Amino acid sequence: MDTTHTDEQQRSAAARRRRELLEAADRVVLRDGPQASMNAIAAEAGITKPILYRHFGDKGGLYRALAKRHTDALLSALRAALDAPAERRQRVEATLDTYLAAIEALPEVYRFLMHPAEDAHQPEQGFDVGRHSAPLLRRLGEELAMVIAERVDLGPGSEQLARVWGHGIVGMMHAAGDWWLGERPCSREQLVSSLADLLWGRLAAAGDRADGPGF
Amino acid sequence: MDTTHTDEQQRSAAARRRRELLEAADRVVLRDGPQASMNAIAAEAGITKPILYRHFGDKGGLYRALAKRHTDALLSALRAALDAPAERRQRVEATLDTYLAAIEALPEVYRFLMHPAEDAHQPEQGFDVGRHSAPLLRRLGEELAMVIAERVDLGPGSEQLARVWGHGIVGMMHAAGDWWLGERPCSREQLVSSLADLLWGRLAAAGDRADGPGF
DNA sequence: GACTTCTGTTACCGCAAGTAACACCTGGAG
DNA sequence: CTCCAGGTGTTACTTGCGGTAACAGAAGTC
Numbered sequence: 409m410d411t412t413h414t415d416e417q418q419r420s421a422a423a424r425r426r427r428e429l430l431e432a433a434d435r436v437v438l439r440d441g442p443q444a445s446m447n448a449i450a451a452e453a454g455i456t457k458p459i460l461y462r463h464f465g466d467k468g469g470l471y472r473a474l475a476k477r478h479t480d481a482l483l484s485a486l487r488a489a490l491d492a493p494a495e496r497r498q499r500v501e502a503t504l505d506t507y508l509a510a511i512e513a514l515p516e517v518y519r520f521l522m523h524p525a526e527d528a529h530q531p532e533q534g535f536d537v538g539r540h541s542a543p544l545l546r547r548l549g550e551e552l553a554m555v556i557a558e559r560v561d562l563g564p565g566s567e568q569l570a571r572v573w574g575h576g577i578v579g580m581m582h583a584a585g586d587w588w589l590g591e592r593p594c595s596r597e598q599l600v601s602s603l604a605d606l607l608w609g610r611l612a613a614a615g616d617r618a619d620g621p622g623f
Numbered sequence: 624m625d626t627t628h629t630d631e632q633q634r635s636a637a638a639r640r641r642r643e644l645l646e647a648a649d650r651v652v653l654r655d656g657p658q659a660s661m662n663a664i665a666a667e668a669g670i671t672k673p674i675l676y677r678h679f680g681d682k683g684g685l686y687r688a689l690a691k692r693h694t695d696a697l698l699s700a701l702r703a704a705l706d707a708p709a710e711r712r713q714r715v716e717a718t719l720d721t722y723l724a725a726i727e728a729l730p731e732v733y734r735f736l737m738h739p740a741e742d743a744h745q746p747e748q749g750f751d752v753g754r755h756s757a758p759l760l761r762r763l764g765e766e767l768a769m770v771i772a773e774r775v776d777l778g779p780g781s782e783q784l785a786r787v788w789g790h791g792i793v794g795m796m797h798a799a800g801d802w803w804l805g806e807r808p809c810s811r812e813q814l815v816s817s818l819a820d821l822l823w824g825r826l827a828a829a830g831d832r833a834d835g836p837g838f
Numbered sequence: 839g840a841c842t843t844c845t846g847t848t849a850c851c852g853c854a855a856g857t858a859a860c861a862c863c864t865g866g867a868g
Numbered sequence: 869c870t871c872c873a874g875g876t877g878t879t880a881c882t883t884g885c886g887g888t889a890a891c892a893g894a895a896g897t898c
Contacts, residue, residue: 579796579798580794583793588790615775616711
């Protein structure tokens with residue numbers, strides 16, 4: 409082609425710019441929390457607001473682009489743990505541990521993805537993360553359901569059972585991880601094995617205590 | 624004791640007013656979704672903004688008061704199911720069913736408690752529910768942990784195990800319920816028994832499918 | 839009648855999302 | 869060389885929210 413701007417060059421330039429903007433947004437969000445303003449993000453990127461809006465449409469669009477990066481990274485790590493060649497319990501534990509290690513390593517990213525507007529000292533402006541955290545959990549749940557359905561022999565109604573379990577297990581992992589990240593009541597290994605024990609029916613198998621009719 | 628305003632009368636009048644305001648806020652939130660504005664709530668109550676602020680401090684205060692009502696109601700229903708005299712599996716199922724019945728009966732309340740800013744067509748102003756949904760789930764998790772710890776014989780480390788399980792089970796129930804409420808893929812009874820099966824270790828007990836190394 | 843206290847109001851501030859309108863550069867077309 | 873097209877970027881604005889003075893009336897107390 410010619411010496412100058414072809415369409416492809418323009419497109420790749422735009423994509424590169426988009427990546428730069430996303431990285432700037434990432435820095436600001438990780439520094440200021442989820443209530444980072446569009447002005448602040450634009451300033452971090454060295455530009456002004458309307459450019460952000462030209463690239464991402466609105467704040468939700470920017471957020472979605474930002475969340476997709478992290479979400480995809482987490483998902484591929486989980487898939488790897490889930491597909492490793494080992495027996496079931498080990499793989500469940502590895503998957504739980506991968507998730508917990510991820511949220512432990514980058515708690516700001518995690519909080520940004522899952523919790524809207526942490527410290528709203530001023531008004532409550534902030535990324536509407538709640539609306540988008542559901543999609544992440546849903547994706548995880550569906551993904552896990554697929555894996556369960558295609559690997560475990562559950563008899564009739566297996567598909568529905570697998571989906572219920574997929575979402576339920578993801579929710580268990582998420583809630584326990586959220587609580588653990590806040591209080592750090594035990595080591596990661598302990599948490600992993602406790603959760604795996606739960607999934608392995610230890611609650612059902614345990615005996616009642618001396619007092620009361622038992623749980 | 625005069626003919627008119629004693630302190631107690633004033634206090635009870637203030638409390639009654641507060642209840643009226645909360646009921647108005649409830650109506651607006653349930654009609655307009657979580658992004659209901661303070662102006663709209665004040666208008667519904669037949670007054671103007673500053674009065675709301677005198678009563679509740681700020682928007683978060685109003686939200687907390689609003690959430691506490693629903694949360695307390697849900698919690699007492701769950702406690703009843705959890706404390707019923709029956710064997711463990713039946714009580715687990717009854718508790719799950721109570722929770723699911725509650726969110727099924729009043730999905731708007733549920734969404735308000737759990738999901739921030741549903742339809743932000745305008746900006747993303749809305750109640751910062753995410754910050755407060757965590758407390759609800761935490762309360763549920765801790766409550767369940769107490770029940771488990773005092774009823775089930777778990778041997779050494781039982782307290783930590785019970786807390787992990789409490790939060791994990793609550794998260795499982797929450798995520799599965801959220802997904803079920805959105806997609807309605809099966810009946811409530813089916814969901815309940817599927818989740819109970821999961822807790823009873825059916826995932827661990829199931830065999831591998833013909834292909835692959837098994838999950 | 840003055841003083842407090844509770845009710846309520848109007849009018850404003852600050853700040854954030856989002857937009858319109860304008861300015862600049864750079865390369866190709868007549 | 870000039871004019872146009874499409875990208876970059878800007879300033880300045882609107883709208884709508886949370887939140888807050890500052891003020892006004894009613895009613896009981898001294």
